[in-house]
Amino acid sequence: DQQVKQNSPSLSVQEGRISILNCDYTNSMFDYFLWYKKYPAEGPTFLISISSIKDKNEDGRFTVFLNKSAKHLSLHIVPSQPGDSAVYFCAASAVRGGGADGLTFGKGTHLIIQP
Amino acid sequence: EADIYQTPRYLVIGTGKKITLECSQTMGHDKMYWYQQDPGMELHLIHYSYGVNSTEKGDLSSESTVSRIRTEHFPLTLESARPSHTSQYLCASSVSSNQPQHFGDGTRLSIL
Numbered sequence: 001d002q003q004v005k006q007n008s009p010s011l012s013v014q015e016g017r018i019s020i021l022n023c024d025y026t027n028s029m030f031d032y033f034l035w036y037k038k039y040p041a042e043g044p045t046f047l048i049s050i051s052s053i054k055d056k057n058e059d060g061r062f063t064v065f066l067n068k069s070a071k072h073l074s075l076h077i078v079p080s081q082p083g084d085s086a087v088y089f090c091a092a093s094a095v096r097g098g099g100a101d102g103l104t105f106g107k108g109t110h111l112i113i114q115p
Numbered sequence: 116e117a118d119i120y121q122t123p124r125y126l127v128i129g130t131g132k133k134i135t136l137e138c139s140q141t142m143g144h145d146k147m148y149w150y151q152q153d154p155g156m157e158l159h160l161i162h163y164s165y166g167v168n169s170t171e172k173g174d175l176s177s178e179s180t181v182s183r184i185r186t187e188h189f190p191l192t193l194e195s196a197r198p199s200h201t202s203q204y205l206c207a208s209s210v211s212s213n214q215p216q217h218f219g220d221g222t223r224l225s226i227l
Contacts, residue, residue, distance in 0.1 A: 004157070032213055043121075043205055043218035044158070051213070089158070095213045102148050102160035102173055103216060 023090030138206035
């Protein structure tokens with residue numbers, strides 16, 4: 001059973017507009033959430049993270065929102081640029097959980113920025 | 116930013132061969148990880164290490180083994196490769212559990 005779900009395999013957005021990528025999780029022990037960007041033939045690149053004590057974190061064009069009650073997070077990219085075209089992975093971990101010390105990933109969303 | 120290197124980038128090899136995938140990082144991170152990813156799927160944790168002489172199995176069962184004799188080096192070994200081992204293997208490191216993991220570019224392994 002998937003603990004981190006990205007229900008949109010792909011998303012197409014016009015250049016200059018806002019891209020919103022969504023992620024849902026089921027494990028209430030998760031307390032640290034990250035977004036990674038991946039180009040073909042490269043490893044995932046860290047974008048932005050958020051701790052469960054916050055509900056928003058912003059870094060330049062990227063903002064992550066966390067809704068703990070809904071077990072939902074989203075990544076907003078404003079404005080979207082052609083170089084943003086990539087696969088975006090949502091990931092989560094239970095830092096205080098004491099279990100396996102790794103990230104649980106979603107299947108990714110392929111973001112395509114149209115000129 | 117972590118510098119983490121994986122070799123080889125691509126490997127095509129026959130069944131039954133012993134394979135070692137190399138992973139090295141230059142940032143002195145104690146924590147290192149191996150993930151496996153099939154096309155279009157999520158990454159799955161297969162091994163991790165808290166530091167020298169520490170190795171643990173991850174969430175996904177794997178026939179591979181790992182070792183951590185030096186802080187900077189975390190190789191993964193398959194004693195006898197099989198077609199079911201065909202996948203992409205990604206190595207990562209981090210300073211601590213509440214800090215981002217930084218990934219290498221991966222090894223794409225194909226077993227014929």
